[in-house]
Amino acid sequence: LKFVCYSNDGVDEHMVWLIGLKNIFGRQLPNMPKEYIVRLVMDRSHKSVMVIRRNQVVGGITYRPYVRTNLTSIISTLEFCFDDVNASYVLFTDACFPGNTSQKFGEIAFCAITADEQVKGYGTRLMNHLKQHARDVDGLTHFLTYADNNAVGYFIKQGFTKEIHLERDRWQGYIKDYDGGILMECKIDPKLPYTD
Ligand code: ACO
Structure with missing residues (x-):
């Protein structure tokens, strides 16, 4: 059993x-139009974490990392700094590049496990x-998702x-x-080891 994360990179x-994951989503998320599923799973700004067993996909989560820096907040801080002729360089850099000016969240688009493998963990x-992966590779701090009504229980158990x-x-x-669906959020712990 292994867990991998890929986007559409052209590797066979x-x-x-x-x-395989797109087909699982198609069956498990009947309310989602099939073309929409294909489009997002194959879109290069989305990534998919997949469970692979005996070289077959058992399930996965397709998400989009958002990591844009909030330019508006940087620009308004810059204007503020330049108003004050005594603003020091340190004040300037501290104010302009605090960790919280970026989006740093992931949007979970689809999540499913194939029918005969559900409720096995x-x-x-x-x-x-x-x-x-999202914390250590993408630098994300949160997830957001629109959870289907019947999956709210699962997301609550996952900390949403x-x-x-x-x-x-x-x-x-x-x-x-x-x-x-219902909009739900999960904060990613900055230190916790989530996998062994
Ligand atoms: N409602 C309430 N609780 C649930 C649900 C559910 N639909 N599914 C699982 N759980 C609970 C389990 O009972 C378990 O609880 P426990 O820890 O107390 O034993 C816990 O959540 C984790 O269960 P797992 O076995 O790890 O979950 P599973 O492998 O079945 O995966 C999933 C959960 C992805 C929801 C799967 O059941 C599935 O594919 N369902 C159909 C598709 C679906 O609804 N996907 C989510 C749609 S929303 C979206 O994609 C953004």
Whole structure:
């Protein structure tokens, strides 16, 4: 059993797995249009963490990392600094590049485990691998997702809440509104080892 994370990179093996994952999403998320699933799974700005067993995909999560720096906040800070002729270089850099001016969140688009392997713990292990990868490779601090009503219980067990703490200007207008679900958030612990 292994956990991998790939996007559409043209490598044959990765493409076979991504197509397998797309088929699982197609069956497990019947309310999602099939073309929309293919488009996002194959879109290069999305990544997919997959559970692979005996070279077959058992399930996965497709997400999009958002890591843009908030230029508006940097520009307004710059204007503030230049108003004050005594603003020191240190003040300037501290104010302009604090860690919180970037979006640093991931939007989970799809999440599913193939029918005959559900409720065996794969979904939990998958989410833990996603958190570890998103924090250590993408530098993300949070996840957002529109959870289907029947999957809210699963997301709560994975540490998601219905209260959104992430500042609105980091995510509003970026993530796709989706009528059929409930917006949920998960904060990624900055230090916790999520996988062994
Ligand atoms: N509702 C409530 N609790 C659930 C659900 C659910 N639908 N699914 C799993 N759980 C619980 C399990 O009972 C388990 O609880 P426990 O730790 O107390 O024993 C815990 O969540 C983790 O279970 P896993 O076995 O790790 O979960 P699984 O491998 O079944 O994966 C998943 C969960 C992905 C929801 C899977 O059941 C699935 O593919 N379902 C159909 C597709 C789906 O609904 N996907 C999410 C749609 S929303 C979106 O994609 C953004």
